[in-house]
Amino acid sequence: MNWFPTLRVFLSHGGRDFFRHKTLSLLNLLALTVGVAAIVAIQTVNETALRSFRASLDLVAGRPDFTIEGQGFRLPEKLILLLRNDPAVREVTPTIQLVASLPDHPGEFLHLVGVDPFSNQELVTYHLEDALRSPTDAIAFVSESDTIALTRPLADRLHLRPGDTLRAVSAGHQANLRVRFMLEPSSDLLGADDHLAIADIATVQSSFGLGGQIDRIEALLRPDASGKITAVRSSLLERLAPNLPAHARAGSPERRGQEVEKMLGAFQLNLTALSLIALVVGMFLVTNTVAANVARRRAELGLLRSLGLDRRSVIILIVGESLLLALLGAGLGIFLGLQVARILLQSVSSTVTSHYVLLSMKDIIVNPWSLLGAGLAGLLAAGLAAWWPAREASLVSPMDALQPGNSADRASSPQSPFLRASLLCLFFTLLFSATALYARIPRTGFLAALGILLAAAFLAPVFGRLLGGLPSPPIASGKLAHSAFLRGLHRHGLAAAALSVAVAMAIGVTIMVHSFRATVDQWIGESIKADLFIAPSTNLIAGALEPLDPQAETLALATPGVRAVGTYREIRLFLNGTPAKLAACRLEILRAYNPLTFLSTLPGDPYELCQKGDFAIISENFARRRQIKPGDTVFLPTPTGTHPLQVAAIFRDYTSESGLLLLDRSTYRRLTQDQGLTSLAIHLEPGISPKTVGDSLREQLRPRGEFLVYSQAGLRDEALRIFDRSFAVTALLRTLAIAVAALGVTLSLTALGVERTREIGILRATGASRNQILRTIMIEAAYLGATGISIGLVTGFAVALILMQVINRAFFGWTIDWHTPYPSLLGIILGMMIACLLASLPPAWRASRLSPAEALRSE
């Protein structure tokens, strides 16, 4: 049929309807907007983190065709020659990077990159400006052995003028660097911030005792006859392989990008899952409003039906109208989401920095595709959400629709389909939990969580009816609210479902985070026994893994009151293409002062095995993620070759998401030739005050650079602070979900308020006061809240179980002991109930202020 004219009629009605019920329409719009905004915000933050992260690896060299970098350890300089002499290579340029502290400017640091300004012309991503002479004297940059280039903001902040010197410290080497050049990062240089500084590679090497070492080599290749480089690259790789050190990783920058993504993968997955939940909650709300819309316009639909509109067209019209609104919501959501992303950026940036690598994100990076994706997700959600009520509306017979009173008065919705759907979801939850854990498809863990949330959602109308079976409060408004709630279940069911999803998620996440925190806290208490800890300040400020001044160990050992000094070296690398943490410490100190709790060991003493031969101890999550047990072999690529290490024991550790491989210091040094330390753990004689020794160490270390000296409690606080910050975004999303759900309560009651205007008129005519109307609607909201919250509470425990036992195990392999945070849960329940009552205030107030005569006249 030609339904275009009908469409026009319907849409113009819809348009008018929109303005007639402004609040309702705006709430609907808001629900969609918030859903889309959540996705956009999270996608954008993810995207920004990832792109900045990738870019930070290519900090000063643009888009090379080929790179070689050292994993965990630096590379020998001679590799440059190897590459330069290859016929396939057109240009080669090396870099070296370090993070240096600035003893004269506490709290500041340099992210110093050594470059070769002659070979990097084609890849350069910054512009140097000679502050002393114009035009820029590039020769001076190389020939003066102490010249560096700073960004202007940092130079201004440190009050440095051209020609001034800057004292920088790294791994115990002090250098006086002369500021001569100003650095102007090109606009597409991501991942760099003010702290970026550039010097000639030889300057960096000689100033900080790194002669002959580089971090990376970037190369441009000559394309083959067909103009491609893929084949050229693989043949080059083959030629180079025999001459590359074991820890070198060579290949295309894209491949490295993918590996890098793995490091952030879990973090991103977490956020994405949360944003999807926001969309699910938003979808419930849309369904709710569309259903309300349809109910309100039954007569109109009946009329159109009687004038010859067929069923399919009814569906198309309703879904189309909802999509039109969704289009507006998606647009607003994208805009709002980008604003939220800007706000989140800081928190995410510091989380990534403390867990993974130094990451600087100046502004959000917008990917038009992910915006489009989020917009489409919103449209899809709105379309899906509208489909169900639209179908229902299409089933209304023309006669039926034209009769006064609405369908819900006549039919009470059947319960069994909901119950069946709920059980089905539960079944899928179990299934996906199993696939996540046993079939090792971790991502299905999120489907399991989604399943349990949907199971709760389907249960909402059923439980609402159960709750309605209880006697009503013995006052007039209580009785009225009770019967209104029961009859309004067709609408409230959805709001209660959204509510239960939000509450379940909030409670699940709260229990998980609390349990995790309590577990970590307890573990810290058991496993951190030293009295004082020393680390370079840059490692905290900039998330770096710079080596400590070796003098610090000597100084500590010589300090009166010190009984023993444990050392700790930490390296991040890839093992079998998966990120891991390699650590080395003096196991004899650990054994004597701070014994590990082993979960399983080889026969014999694991400490002795590790001190004598090529053995390692691994963390529980390392073992779980890689399915390794004592006696198995792990291959460790180092500058001296790949070394097989036999696993001597497994212990519990919460310091690394990717898993920890622990060696004795002697083994580590023998295999890697790396003498560096990352931090010290100092054990004191009994009765000696940590504060006194700490102060004395600080005093002795001051001239040597900037150090952090923690007490035991200080370290614990710092660890928990990082922990809390990591979950800050989670907390924000939790709040968002609750806000969206509360919005659902307002929406549901507003929609019902519109539907029931005449009933309110009748009540007023039969003697109901304004307060009675207000109270009735608020009690109805309380019924609604109680339904959603009860289901949400129970489901929340199941969600927590899935988060800890399925998702966590599948992705991270931590052991999290269950701790129920009763006060927080009580807070969520009360907060949610208050939110429901507050959310009911606007519609309740509106209803109570209706003029009785006007209300009676409404249709």
Added chain:
Amino acid sequence: MLETRDLHKSYEAGEARVDALRGITLKILPGEIVSITGPSGCGKSTLLHILGALDTPTSGQAYLEGHPLHSLSDDKLTALRRLKIGFVFQFFHLLPTLTVEENILLPLLLSGRVNSPARTRARELLATVGLSDRSHHRPHQLSGGQLQRAALARALIHQPSILLADEPTGNLDSTSSSMVIDLITRLARQEKTTVVLVTHSEEIARTADRRIALVDGRIQS
């Protein structure tokens, strides 16, 4: 009993202004049954709403047993509705959530006066209007005539001094109509209730003690 002086009511609908009542002065005595007739849109419902303390006039005065309806607060008006006024509407207006009996008891429920004498009275009224066997049914299970009889019982449960009926037979067939009108007049005489009855039907208007004809917001003399 009921008295109005120069009652005006106008609605502002954007630019347009509708004068629904343009100076109504009338007096209705206790126990009187008065019919109001007039063409659609002449202001009958508006007048009834003001008399029933549901709406307030734009100007002029209205008194119910001496209470100035034009100047009372919403709470006072509510109190008057609870105690003195009963309504019957064209579209019955029973609450779909409540059973017939609960609907009838609604005015007492709202004023917190549901007790066993009240329940007895509800049962008696149900019997009088012929709905004893329907007391636990929902409104959607009743026919139009039955609904209107239930609405009448609701309007009278609290023994109001005045019953206001706005086209109570407008949606009924003739048999049901005469049944409802018979009940209204019989019960009103029995309980000495004043009745104001808006109707289109000449026949029904004739059953009243007195007849007021409205045209265009004014009383036709």
